[in-house]
Amino acid sequence: MQQLQGFALPTQDGFFGEYGGQFIPPHLKAAMDEINTAYEQIRHTAEFQQELSDLFQHYVGRPSPLFYAKRLSEQLGGAQIYLKREDLNHTGAHKINHCLGEALLAKYMGKTKVIAETGAGQHGVALATACALVGIPCEIHMGQVDIEKEHPNVVKMKILGATLISVTRGTATLKDAVDNAFKEYLKDPENYIYAIGSVVGPHPFPKMVRDFQAIIGDEIKQQSQAQFQQLPDYVVACVGGGSNAIGAFTAFLNEDSVKLVGVEPAGYGLDTTQHSATLTLGKPSQIHGMACYVLEDEQGQPLPVHSIASGLDYPGVGPQHSFLKDLGRVEYTTATDQECLDAFMTLSRVEGIVPALESSHAVAWALREAPHLPKETKIVVNLSGRGDKDADYVAQKLGL
Incomplete structure (x- = not known):
């Protein structure tokens, strides 16, 4: 945990002061709590730390x-x-830092599909890369406006084996991609994992992505x-x-x-x-x-x-x-x-x-x-x- 002027960040239920938490339906809360428990179990193991450290050095180039x-x-x-x-x-980009952690966590939890949103496509490319590395199917939701702006990353995601879902609703940008990805994730949260692309969303993702970054x-x-x-x-x-x-x-x-x-x-x-x-x-x-x-x-x-x-x-x-x-x-x-x-x-x-x-x-x-x-x-x-x-x-x- 990060300490800041007497505050533990986040609290056990995922709050940074009045922000954060889990404002989600009960069945989704159970899925988020499962991810949090698995993360807290795996993050302290020597095996996980060594695998992540080796990948950072020899795969990412850190x-x-x-x-x-x-x-x-x-x-x-x-x-x-x-x-x-x-x-x-x-x-x-920096996105590979947490995508490797999320992909390794998905493998540890036995998930059958990783779902994510992307805006500029960097999170999508990084997650598609990490999923190819660990051998887990990957589905990326991206707004149609962003697909047209970020063609090179769209091509990379497809080459890496990701399934790309075009989102045309609303403004067809990042928020709508998040909405669509969440909708797909809710179909089977027991077997899918939603790998959020930033320090946003319900607990534990703001903490987990922060830790990897x-x-x-x-x-x-x-x-x-x-x-x-x-x-x-x-x-x-x-x-x-x-x-x-x-x-x-x-x-x-x-x-x-x-x-x-x-x-x-x-x-x-x-x-x-x-x-x-x-x-x-x-x-x-x-x-x-x-x-x-x-x-x-x-x-x-x-x-x-x-x-x-x-x-x-x-x-x-x-x-x-x-x-x-x-x-x-x-x-x-x-x-x-x-x-x-x-x-x-x-x-x-x-x-x-x-x-x-x-x-x-x-x-x-x-x-x-x-x-x-x-x-x-x-x-x-x-x-x-x-x-x-x-x-x-x-x-x-x-x-x-």
């Missing part, structure tokens, strides 16, 4: 590098920017001490559901000298309805079996949301992020679609690194803030994924 963006830092003329290169992981912050802590003999002054990450961010933040929650910044999608602007700034403009409510901040209308229904980054357009957010916002431990801010595009192109052309549009939100914050900070300031940006999947979309949008 530790991922901490790269000093020297040219970018010099060009901006302020703080020194370092990139945590999760984009160099096998499958191209915490390796990111652990590595940042070790690497920063080795490379510049101190902890970073800032750790910055994009936030949709929030898995890459909580992975980067967890090791530093009790390090008061380290400022933690989560960057949400402002889309076309916070003064429009076209954004996904849940923590910035949402309010405490419930969605997908958890209590968290939610963007919703006057009738209490989730609002349609927008982000240029398919992996961030979600009207809820992880319950631990909601708790950390109220506590004031993490600063949650935003970047617009245009700032994101500018960051995508800047990093590509100044450092030769093409970032995912999701990660570009965090890069945008660094571009905006670094020039105003002292030169000795160290910023670590969690580069949560690579931009191969976004290249055609960005090229079309910018007329390249």
